[in-house]
Amino acid sequence: DAGVIQSPRHEVTEMGQEVTLRCKPISGHDYLFWYRQTMMRGLELLIYFNNNVPIDDSGMPEDRFSAKMPNASFSTLKIQPSEPRDSAVYFCASSFGPRRSDGYTFGSGTRLTVV
Amino acid sequence: GQQLNQSPQSMFIQEGEDVSMNCTSSSIFNTWLWYKQDPGEGPVLLIALYKAGELTSNGRLTAQFGITRKDSFLNISASIPSDVGIYFCAGRTQGGSEKLVFGKGTKLTVNP
Numbered sequence: 223d224a225g226v227i228q229s230p231r232h233e234v235t236e237m238g239q240e241v242t243l244r245c246k247p248i249s250g251h252d253y254l255f256w257y258r259q260t261m262m263r264g265l266e267l268l269i270y271f272n273n274n275v276p277i278d279d280s281g282m283p284e285d286r287f288s289a290k291m292p293n294a295s296f297s298t299l300k301i302q303p304s305e306p307r308d309s310a311v312y313f314c315a316s317s318f319g320p321r322r323s324d325g326y327t328f329g330s331g332t333r334l335t336v337v
Numbered sequence: 338g339q340q341l342n343q344s345p346q347s348m349f350i351q352e353g354e355d356v357s358m359n360c361t362s363s364s365i366f367n368t369w370l371w372y373k374q375d376p377g378e379g380p381v382l383l384i385a386l387y388k389a390g391e392l393t394s395n396g397r398l399t400a401q402f403g404i405t406r407k408d409s410f411l412n413i414s415a416s417i418p419s420d421v422g423i424y425f426c427a428g429r430t431q432g433g434s435e436k437l438v439f440g441k442g443t444k445l446t447v448n449p
Contacts, residue, residue, distance in 0.1 A: 226379075253435050264441040265380075265425070278436065313379050319435045325370045325427070326437060328379030 226329035228314050234335045240302040243332045246295055247316030255326060256289055256299050257313040265313070271297065272319065304336045343426050343440030350416055351448050358443040359410040360426035368429040369402050369409040370437065375422045383424075384411070416447050 227246040235241050247254045255270040269279040274291045282289070286305070291297040301308055311333050315326035343360045350356060360369070368387055372380035384395050386402035386409060393400055399412045409428075413420055426440040 265439045267436065270436065272435070315379070317435065325368075325372075325382045325385055328381070330377070331379050 226314055226316050226327050228312075228329035228332050230332060231330065232333045232335075234337065235304055237305055237336055238303045239336075240300065241304045241308075241334060241336075243299040243312050243314075243334070245297045245299075245314030245329060247297070247314070248327055249295065250318070251316035251327070252319045253317045254291060254297050255315040255317075256297070257315065257328075259311045259313060259331070268299070301334075304334075306336045309334055309336050341426055341428060341438050341440040343443055345443055346441070347444040347446070349446045349448065352416060352418060354416050356413040356416055356420070356445060357410060358424060358426075359408060360428070360440050361408045362428060362438075363407070364428075364430055365406045366409075366428035366438075367406070367431050369400070370427040370429075371398075371400050371409070371411045372425040372427060373422050374425065374442070380423075380425055413445075416445075418447050418449050421445060421447050 229244045253272050256268040258266045258268055268281045269289045270277055271291045287301055289299045311331045313328050313331045315328045317326045341360050341362050370385050371383045373383050374380040383398055384393050384400040389402055389406045390404050391402040397414045401410055403409055423442040423444050425442045427437040429437055
């Protein structure tokens with residue numbers, strides 16, 4: 223398996239623009255997670271899905287953030303409008319869930335810079 | 338919310354030295370995991386622990402699930418330059434939730 227695939231690897235955008243981050247989880251994994259990593263706050267869980275259904279979005283900062291999972295092999299995290307404080311590395315991760323205690327497999331992340 | 342206290346925040350050691358880091362929680366966990374993050378990459382799972390008291394090794398890495406189920410430690414023996422990175426502990430609480438709680442990480446620097 224190619225692992226969790228995220229795109230783009232780097233994104234530089236101007237404040238106010240819409241940003242879309244993409245993720246392809248590992249085939250067969252039932253859970254998908256979106257994390258944000260910053261120096262100050264570490265790894266923050268934004269939202270996670272089980273079988274394509276959002277289960278917990280309590281970590282989504284505000285209405286400017288939205289996430290979708292239209293099918294088992296694809297998810298997006300959208301920021302509209304983007305702000306400089308959204309600059310961070312965004313990780314997608316997937317897992318089998320409680321039926322297998324293997325932990326999460328992370329993608330390589332998208333480094334977002336909002337100027 | 339649940340928090341994991343991971344210490345130390347950073348370590349600067351000489352190649353060949355042993356390293357120890359730990360995580361504590363106010364909640365009981367039924368799974369402890371240790372991840373390593375290399376620069377520019379996502380965290381990668383190193384060791385998973387499932388039972389209180391469990392001691393597991395992976396090469397030069399050894400981790401233990403604390404008896405109280407509220408702590409875990411990771412040891413690295415005979416460190417080498419490629420051990421450089423950020424090490425995260427993570428835990429899963431009882432109740433079947435798939436949510437993992439992550440520590441803030443320990444940044445390890447190894448001087449050749």
